[in-house]
Amino acid sequence: MRLQATDIVLALIAAVTLCCCSDDTCYDNRSAVPSVFFYASGTTSQFKADVVTIGGIGAPGDSLIVDSTSASKCALPLRPNVTQSRFFIKMMCVTGGDTTFVTDTLTLSYTPLPYFVSHECGAMYYYHIDGAEVTTHNVDSIAITNADVTNVTRETLRIYVPTE
Amino acid sequence: MCLPNSVMCRLLLFILLTVSALSATAQDRRVITPVKPETNVVKPPEKGTSEETIQQYIKGDTLTAERKAREDSIRRSYHRYPRLTSLDPYVSFLDLILMACGQDYGSFGVGINMNMWNRLIPTAEIGLGRAKTSPADMNGVYRGKVSPYFKAGAYYNFLFKKAPDYQILVGAILGYSPFRYEVTGITESNSYWKNPTEFDITGQKASALWGEVAAGIKVKLAGHVSMGWNVRYHFMLHSPKSDNGRPWFIPGYGTRSSKLAATAAIYYSF
Numbered sequence: 186m187r188l189q190a191t192d193i194v195l196a197l198i199a200a201v202t203l204c205c206c207s208d209d210t211c212y213d214n215r216s217a218v219p220s221v222f223f224y225a226s227g228t229t230s231q232f233k234a235d236v237v238t239i240g241g242i243g244a245p246g247d248s249l250i251v252d253s254t255s256a257s258k259c260a261l262p263l264r265p266n267v268t269q270s271r272f273f274i275k276m277m278c279v280t281g282g283d284t285t286f287v288t289d290t291l292t293l294s295y296t297p298l299p300y301f302v303s304h305e306c307g308a309m310y311y312y313h314i315d316g317a318e319v320t321t322h323n324v325d326s327i328a329i330t331n332a333d334v335t336n337v338t339r340e341t342l343r344i345y346v347p348t349e
Numbered sequence: 350m351c352l353p354n355s356v357m358c359r360l361l362l363f364i365l366l367t368v369s370a371l372s373a374t375a376q377d378r379r380v381i382t383p384v385k386p387e388t389n390v391v392k393p394p395e396k397g398t399s400e401e402t403i404q405q406y407i408k409g410d411t412l413t414a415e416r417k418a419r420e421d422s423i424r425r426s427y428h429r430y431p432r433l434t435s436l437d438p439y440v441s442f443l444d445l446i447l448m449a450c451g452q453d454y455g456s457f458g459v460g461i462n463m464n465m466w467n468r469l470i471p472t473a474e475i476g477l478g479r480a481k482t483s484p485a486d487m488n489g490v491y492r493g494k495v496s497p498y499f500k501a502g503a504y505y506n507f508l509f510k511k512a513p514d515y516q517i518l519v520g521a522i523l524g525y526s527p528f529r530y531e532v533t534g535i536t537e538s539n540s541y542w543k544n545p546t547e548f549d550i551t552g553q554k555a556s557a558l559w560g561e562v563a564a565g566i567k568v569k570l571a572g573h574v575s576m577g578w579n580v581r582y583h584f585m586l587h588s589p590k591s592d593n594g595r596p597w598f599i600p601g602y603g604t605r606s607s608k609l610a611a612t613a614a615i616y617y618s619f
Contacts, residue, residue: 248541
């Protein structure tokens with residue numbers, strides 16, 4: 186059993202090959218965004234609201250997050266360098282045959298948390314929702330279901346809307 | 350009818366005896382073992398036979414003596430190594446080569462193997478590890494500060510009947526590392542609010558405890574110098590985590606997501 190120089194080289198190559206190969210692709214979300222779901226008041230069933238417009242108050246260019254004829258959920262990106270973000274929610278409201286558009290304001294208070302996810306996905310802000318307030322022009326109520334907002338998509342907030 | 354006379358009778362008798370002798374020789378040949386002159390020579394005991402066995406032969410207890418002689422023979426064939434066969438301090442160097450080839454992290458350790466009976470080899474290692482990486486897809490710079498690690502365990506040498514120059518080893522090792530890391534220069538661009546922010550994650554401390562199952566070989570290069578390679582499957586027993594995430598690199602372990610690692614080391618045997 187004599188060791189040859191080629192044996193050493195082959196063993197080193199095998200060891201290097203074994204260790205060097207890794208996948209650097211990020212398969213997770215690269216941001217943490219709270220997911221908001223609409224529910225019919227007094228139920229646990231999701232509700233598809235008609236003609237919904239949602240946007241951030243103070244967003245550059247008054248850009249909208251949702252501008253759709255119907256929506257049952259949406260993702261509300263939070264401002265990372267502050268502890269509060271405000272959003273307007275404009276929904277079509279039918280009362281006694283009259284169709285009107287009613288706007289409510291949703292205020293989310295939160296604590297940003299710098300978080301290193303992985304070598305592949307890097308770091309981002311996670312958030313802890315400290316509180317949520319909403320005006321009740323059309324919206325009935327809200328409920329925080331998951332206060333911790335991570336890059337895993339899951340329900341954060343429920344908005345209850347009257348259906349009649 | 351003829352009457353026998355003395356000549357005829359003798360002739361006939363001779364013929365009969367000759368025929369009878371020839372037939373007997375052909376059918377029942379007797380084998381006579383010659384007595385060899387060396388039969389009575391007392392042979393010296395086989396080299397290495399114990400004095401106790403020799404005395405038993407002399408006393409006439411040949412059964413016990415032969416059993417003892419057989420055991421002695423087996424013992425001579427499979428050499429029993431002393432409890433402390435050798436002490437083998439070593440330096441692991443594979444990560445040096447890998448870092449020279451562009452790897453972003455590395456661990457460098459020194460340790461000692463205590464070869465007992467050329468079969469059981471307890472091992473202990475102490476070392477330092479560091480990392481620095483900023484891949485294109487990552488939005489910051491990860492720095493694993495120079496931190497120590499400790500390992501202890503034991504190998505089993507499957508070539509325990511052979512000379513210690515060549516070993517095939519399988520072992521179980523426990524590792525621990527208290528370490529620090531930081532991620533700096535993180536930029537997060539928000540496509541909606543259009544206000545990219547920059548932040549750091551600093552002063553992170555964590556500790557990890559892990560187990561390793563290793564398989565490897567060790568071969569003599571020259572004189573007292575040997576070289577060893579092994580492949581390790583490792584798994585976390587206590588996974589490091591803080592409020593600000595999980596570390597990417599653990600000294601002595603490698604990257605947290607990896608399950609396999611390889612090491613190479615140079616040994617000096619005492």
